[in-house]
Amino acid sequence: NAGVTQTPKFQVLKTGQSMTLQCAQDMNHEYMSWYRQDPGMGLRLIHYSVGAGITDQGEVPNGYNVSRSTTEDFPLRLLSAAPSQTSVYFCASSYSPWGAINEKLFFGSGTQLSVL
Amino acid sequence: QQQVKQSPQSLIVQKGGISIINCAYENTAFDYFPWYQQFPGKGPALLIAIRPDVSEKKEGRFTISFNKSAKQFSLHIMDSQPGDSATYFCAASGENAGGTSYGKLTFGQGTILTVHP
Numbered sequence: 655n656a657g658v659t660q661t662p663k664f665q666v667l668k669t670g671q672s673m674t675l676q677c678a679q680d681m682n683h684e685y686m687s688w689y690r691q692d693p694g695m696g697l698r699l700i701h702y703s704v705g706a707g708i709t710d711q712g713e714v715p716n717g718y719n720v721s722r723s724t725t726e727d728f729p730l731r732l733l734s735a736a737p738s739q740t741s742v743y744f745c746a747s748s749y750s751p752w753g754a755i756n757e758k759l760f761f762g763s764g765t766q767l768s769v770l
Numbered sequence: 771q772q773q774v775k776q777s778p779q780s781l782i783v784q785k786g787g788i789s790i791i792n793c794a795y796e797n798t799a800f801d802y803f804p805w806y807q808q809f810p811g812k813g814p815a816l817l818i819a820i821r822p823d824v825s826e827k828k829e830g831r832f833t834i835s836f837n838k839s840a841k842q843f844s845l846h847i848m849d850s851q852p853g854d855s856a857t858y859f860c861a862a863s864g865e866n867a868g869g870t871s872y873g874k875l876t877f878g879q880g881t882i883l884t885v886h887p
Binding site (some may be wrong): 658667687689694695696697698699702712713744746759761762763764 | 776779797814816859877878
């Protein structure tokens with residue numbers, strides 16, 4: 655049982671490039687989400703999904719796309735990378751589709767992204 | 771708009787001392803308040819959580835104190851150990867908090883705790 659797996663761990667992009675951050679979980683969790691972590695800002699929700707085929711925006715969705723074709727995978731796409739997207743990205747999942755109370759989030763180990 | 775404000779940004783404590791981290795929230799619809807602990811190079815992990823129907827929750831050396839009228843809650847780490855050195859995040863969510871669900875956590879800015887041996 656690997657939990658939440660994120661790849662790659664590190665990535666450097668040039669401005670304007672696109673890429674996909676991968677996230678997979680093997681716990682059969684319905685709820686998955688993406689956060690970005692910036693110094694002094696805490697973690698901010700980018701997009702989330704309550705099940706396969708269902709996604710919605712979080713607090714900071716601009717510049718990012720997501721899709722959820724399977725329960726296990728929830729990739730995050732950067733359409734045209736900008737220096738402001740330099741951050742550490744975390745994928746998280748939980749069992750309940752609506753993140754029920756007391757339902758803890760399981761986080762991956764993160765992807766450190768630098769956009770030059 | 772930062773709905774959960776956390777302080778201090780960093781905290782240095784001697785081994786055996788008490789570490790106290792404070793958070794204040796604005797949205798009165800929040801009714802679930804977890805704390806997450808993050809070690810370098812790792813993702814955050816749930817440490818302890820509280821609902822506003824109680825004023826205090828204790829799990830081992832970790833205690834959450836909650837003041838609903840002041841919209842504040844805090845984490846107390848008793849007998850702090852070097853192994854507690856990590857970044858701590860408070861968070862909040864609520865089923866009716868502006869259309870959010872409990873899974874859509876709003877995080878504080880984080881506190882870097884260093885416990886000296």
